[in-house]
Amino acid sequence: MLFDERPKVSRGDLYDRDEELNDILKNINGPMVVVTGIRRIGKTSVINVTLNEADIPYVLIDCRSLRDNYGRSDLYRLISNALSSSLDKLIDVLRRIRGISIMGNAVEIRWRGREQVSLAELFDRLNERRVVVVFDEAQRLRGPLSSEVLNALAHAYDFDRNVTFILSGSEVGLLYEFMGVEDPNSPLFGRYFHEVRIGRFTRDESVDFLRRGFKELGVEVSTDVIETIADVFDGIPGWLVYAANAYIRGVRDLSMIREATIREVLNELERLIRAKASYSTVNARRTALVLRCIASGGNTWSKVVKCVEDSEGKTVSPTSLNNVIKTLERLSIIENYEFLDPMYREAAMR
C-alpha cells in the first residue's frame, strides 16, 4: 500500500525509486554502500526493499536511538536486538560464537569480561556466510566509541569478503565526518564506497503518487487537494504519506495538517539545535536566529550577517557565525542558504 506509514518493504508499495534500488542492487556485492538523503525521503524504505529483493540475510541496526555519548553496553544492546530480529537466518553462525547467548528469540552479545566479543570478531564470524550489515542513521555512531567502530568496519572491509555494509544517514555532513572521508587518520580513509543519494519527488511525481495512493484506497479527492498537498510538502514522500493519511482520517483542513507537521518538526529542530550548539543557551539562541534569518530570505552570507546583527544589536564574529552555518549544513538542515525540507523552514520562522 503506497500510503502505509511504516517504511516500505516491497517494491509494489514503493513509488518510483527503481533507479536507486537497482543502483544499490548492482553494488550489493561490494564492501560498502552509503545511502544518503534528508529525513523522511525514503532511505529506510529503499534499503528494506533492496534487501528483500537481494535475498541475502541481513542485520539491520537502527542507530536512531543511540544517545550522544553512548557506551559499549548501549551499542551491544542495539546490535543484539538487530541480531535477534534476524535470528532465523543467522542462527547457525551465531550459535558457534563464544560470548553470544541465545535464549528463545533473544540474542545477547557479551560486551565485557573474558568472553567479550569485539565488533571486529563479530564481523569475522558473520563472514562465515554471506550477510549485509546495515547501520541506519549511522552518523549516530559518532561519539567515544567512534574509532572502535571505524576500526572494526575497516577490518571487515579488508578481510571479510562476505560482509557488505550499508550505512545510511540523514545528517550527511555528520555521516561523512564520522566515516572520516576527508581525514587521513580515519581507518576508513581512502576506501572506496558507493554512494546512493535519495532525492525528493518532482512535483509531477508527487501529484501522481498522491493520485495513485488515494485511488488504491478508493478515496475520492479533488485535484485541488492533491495539488495543494504536493505544493506544501515539496516532494518529500514521508510528508506526502503523513498528509494523505490525515486527510483520509477526516482532517479536511489542510492548514491543520500543515500545523501538525510543523509542530513535529519544531521538536526535532529544538533537539538538534540543543545537541549541536554544545549545550550553550547562547549558541542555541544564535542558531535559532540564523535559521530564522535564512527562512525569511537570507540567501547570502551578507544578508544573514546583516539580519543577525540587526536582531542582536551588535557586530558578530564571522568565525562564530560561519560555524553556526557549517553546523546547520552538516546536519542537512540547509544547503546553500536554503532549507532542504520546507517544514523545517516553516518551523524556523516560529
Ligand code: ADP
Ligand atoms: P527515511 O528512512 O529517509 O527517514 P522512510 O523510508 O522511513 O524514510 O520513509 C518515510 C515515510 O515515507 C514512510 O511512511 C514511508 O512509507 C514513506 N515513503 C518513503 N518513500 C516512499 C516511496 N518511494 N513510496 C511510498 N512511500 C514512501
